[in-house]
Amino acid sequence: MNIKVNNRNMVILSIMSVAITWLLNHEVGYGAVVSNGVVGVIGAILLPGPLAGAVFTSSFVGMSGLNVIPSLTWAVVGGAVVGVVIVLTKEIYVGIGGKGGTTAATSALITKAIISIFN
């Protein structure tokens, strides 16, 4: 798929990735692991490397339980948070396995903090 690798697309795809993973996980009932795998494989097939990496990383946020991200609306917010964090931390710890997960965990906790402010 011919999509430009830029920050805007990274954030948009991150939001889509978190929302789709959250839906597959909680609404369709695939569970966190399979949902993440499905989104990651589709992303890796369709998108250029950096965007596929961003989609896979964002997908980790969608693996969150309902105690962390309770609704699709908050999943979209979580997607925006992780998209921004990915864009801001592109050069940090490149090539270390698990960097994406650390980014996602940070974003999930930021999202949880935002949710706790509004609830």
Add this chain to the structure above:
Amino acid sequence: MDNIAILIAGIIGSVGSYWISLYLNKGATMGAALMTLLSGLVFPNLPFIEPALGATLAVVSTTGAYAGMISKKNVPNIVEMVVIGVFVGTISILAMTTYSGVGGKLGTMAAISCLAWLGIKKVFKIGAVGKKEEEKA
């Protein structure tokens, strides 16, 4: 017995992901995503394992798959990946109940495993990292 199965799942996930990524040349994202999908589909449905343990093994294997995204520069061979897989299994056993439900927890555990191994390599001057340190000195 369950703990041994968890360690093996960690090794399978990390080696599988690393192998798909670097030896089949599919890239880190495809390697980890494919291994994650396979783990989620296969482990919970194995006939000789209890479903609860199968689900746990799928999660640990997934954690290993994230660790397998490490670059060849940092981990140049499969043997080192096996060691990281053991770290993944051990950390999974120790931290299974921590931060339950937070997306990214597994990836963070994978990062800790990779950084622990890279730290050991640096301290004991093992492999490429050790050689680089000696050259600098």
